[in-house]
Amino acid sequence: MRKVLIAGGGIGGLSAALACARAGAEVALFERHAEFSEFGAGIQLSPNVVKILYGWGLQEALAEVAAFPDRLQVRSASSGAVLGSLRLGEAMARRYGAPYLTIHRADLHKLLLAALQQQGAAALNLNRSVINFEQTETDVALQLAQDQTERGDLLVGADGGWSRIRRQLLADGTPQPTGHLAYRALISQARLPVHLRSSQVTAWLGPQMHVVQYPVRGGEALNVVAIVQGQVQGDMSHWDHSGNAAELQQRMQAACKTLHDLIQAVPDWRLWALSIRPPMRRGREQADGRVALLGDAAHPMVPYLAQGAGMAIEDAAVLARVLEEGGWFADTPDADVAARVPALLRQYAQQRWRRNARVQATAIRNGKIFHASGLLALARNAAMKIRGEGLMDQPWLYRGI
The missing domain is CATH 3.30.9.30 (D-Amino Acid Oxidase; Chain A, domain 2)
Known part of the structure; x- marks a missing residue:
């Protein structure tokens, strides 16, 4: 079974976990707080x-x-x-x-969490702060507090506007x-x-x-x-x-x-x-290598189109769909699967960044009109x-x- 690592247990992280688990992935999600809450x-x-x-x-x-x-x-x-x-x-x-x-928001969060627990293919890890990550040609290693490491095929950064995953991946400052x-x-x-x-x-x-x-x-x-x-x-x-x-x-x-x-x-x-952040300008702001960004980690936006949570959920659905349609969950040799991940995440980024950028820009324009x-x-x-x-x-x- 292919393994997806997810940093962040908010609405975006839970949505990504649920979508990927439903598609057939093994999921390991890491939330820095001691309990799931919103x-x-x-x-x-x-x-x-x-x-x-x-x-x-x-x-x-x-x-x-x-x-x-x-x-x-x-x-x-x-x-x-x-x-x-x-x-x-x-x-x-x-x-x-x-x-x-x-x-x-808390009701949606609880609903997603319950659905994920019923799915049964996700390890939900609380009180596990993400420190950094390291990509290789075959996998990605997520470094956690207390010198713990978790390895998987790809990493999803769903850790919010002040994302540590984005900070390391893109080094482009803060919102x-x-x-x-x-x-x-x-x-x-x-x-x-x-x-x-x-x-x-x-x-x-x-x-x-x-x-x-x-x-x-x-x-x-x-x-x-x-x-x-x-x-x-x-x-x-x-x-x-x-x-x-x-x-x-x-x-x-x-x-x-x-x-x-x-x-x-x-x-x-x-x-x-x-x-x-400004509206997205390129696909690399959504994914690079074995790391995909999702929700506010990729595209924090003002709420004047009421789509912040919505775009995170769309991101999750598209990510799982691209992996599934790309045959990532198929029973193929591990080396073939490993080689496909960066290309599949580029597809995910190309399918998402322009729509997310349009939503960001429209929300900013709405603020001026409002x-x-x-x-x-x-x-x-x-x-x-x-x-x-x-x-x-x-x-x-x-x-x-």
């Missing part, structure tokens, strides 16, 4: 991603924990006026073959701050006044800020993310910068009453400074009213891989 709150999964998860047999599990909003609505943060809307629900499922859903701060919160809908509860996705757009809200956990909770422009001091790789309600409430003083009421109703916020002011904001609002769904839909993305 930070953050909610994420949106569009049809391109949901189709993959359904293909992995997760449709029933997703139905138990996700929410299925019927509409994405865009509103003015200052006036509250509806600027445009996009039908989700059955309309999205008919158009693209799968629904649009919203889910708590850089965008000047945008994300305040994130999760609140029980039962704790909210009736007029603030919601079963749809709503994006509130304003000068140098926007707020996104949507249901998770079957609609029982509301995920709220407020993104403003500004800087924080300290370690940019750290999730929680002790954001507090008073600071955000001050920043939202000019918001309309409904949005102002929502911000006031949330007692606790976590603050995250957004850092990214946070527009003056004439640009007026033009944005007019375009949304005239073109409606035609402007908000993303066929090139939602059709999938």
Whole structure:
């Protein structure tokens, strides 16, 4: 059995492990923390991603924990006026073959972990920090803490934006701050006044800020993310910068009453400074030799297209598909298999980097549009009213891989 080493046990790492195990690989995954867990709150999964998860047999599990909003609505943060809307629900499922859903990040993580454990072909190693790796003509050796070494046929770096695997593979620095701060919160809908509860996705757009809200956990909770422009001091790789309600409430003083009421109703916020890399420019940023990068390790992006987790899951699916279609799991002599790995990973990179780059660039552009002011904001609002769904839909993305 061919062996895949995976650094990182987040959504991307678990997705890669599940996809490769389902295809027939032996998987050894290494997570530096003492337990599997996932930070953050909610994420949106569009049809391109949901189709993959359904293909992995997760449709029933997703139905138990996700929410299925019927509409994405865009509103003015200052006036509250509806600027445009996009039908989700059955309309999205008919158009693209799968629904649009919203889910708590931890729920998706648990779901992937459970599916991987049921698969039974993966060794899940906790509290195992990755130090470095060494490639040879026949395999790759992963150096772990306490002078432990694990050998495999290929290595997947799914260890996040500050990836050690990428640092050694490409030596191209670290993600850089965008000047945008994300305040994130999760609140029980039962704790909210009736007029603030919601079963749809709503994006509130304003000068140098926007707020996104949507249901998770079957609609029982509301995920709220407020993104403003500004800087924080300290370690940019750290999730929680002790954001507090008073600071955000001050920043939202000019918001309309409904949005102002929502911000006031949330007692606790976590603050995250957004850092990214420029859009990908070449395949080597996705794979080189026997090492493949996946998710944020390859293409950290701003969340203004809601595709960060989605692109990691797509990466995982394409990686497993390329290996399988390339005959890597076939019963052939070891020397032949060893020789094929770098070429197969180049195929993976070529199939992924341009799409990932387009998503990165589109997300950056969306941020400028979301946070527009003056004439640009007026033009944005007019375009949304005239073109409606035609402007908000993303066929090139939602059709999938």
